[in-house]
Amino acid sequence: MTYDAVSAYTVLFGDGESPATVSVHGSAEDAWGALDVLVRGRSRRWRARTGTVDQERVTELAERWRRTDPERRYWQVAPHRLRVTMPAIADRGQPRPA
Numbered sequence: 001m002t003y004d005a006v007s008a009y010t011v012l013f014g015d016g017e018s019p020a021t022v023s024v025h026g027s028a029e030d031a032w033g034a035l036d037v038l039v040r041g042r043s044r045r046w047r048a049r050t051g052t053v054d055q056e057r058v059t060e061l062a063e064r065w066r067r068t069d070p071e072r073r074y075w076q077v078a079p080h081r082l083r084v085t086m087p088a089i090a091d092r093g094q095p096r097p098a
Contacts, residue, residue, distance in 0.1 A: 008080045013038045016072030031077050032058050039065050039075070 009031035014020035021038060025031040033053045039062045040046045046061060066073040 002086045003083055004086050005081045005083055008082055010076075010078050010080065011035050011038070012074070012076040012078070014072075014074050015042065015069070020074075028055075028077075028079065029053055035062060035075060035077055 007026070009025045009028055011023045011025065011031050011034045012020060013022075013035065023031075023034055025034060029052075032055050036053055036058045039058065042065060043061075062075045066075060
């Protein structure tokens with residue numbers, strides 16, 4: 001077996017009223033986009049966005065949302081490097097069949 005590393009991003013989002021939302025994403029852009037959807041879904045003032053996601057703008061909106069009830073509301077976007085095993089599918093010393 002050989003080892004490789006892959007990137008993953010988790011989004012944790014909660015308001016103390018229902019179970020926390022946890023999701024896993026393959027890119028930072030996907031993770032920030034998911035947080036954007038979650039935050040905008042909890043606010044009547046902020047409309048859904050289309051197009052590219054601005055990480056700074058999403059952070060600002062998420063913090064504004066959290067500050068209205070900081071004892072119960074929380075969010076986090078966290079990067080991870082996951083070590084995964086990659087099975088050897090062929091012996092390098094022997095030729096492959098045609």
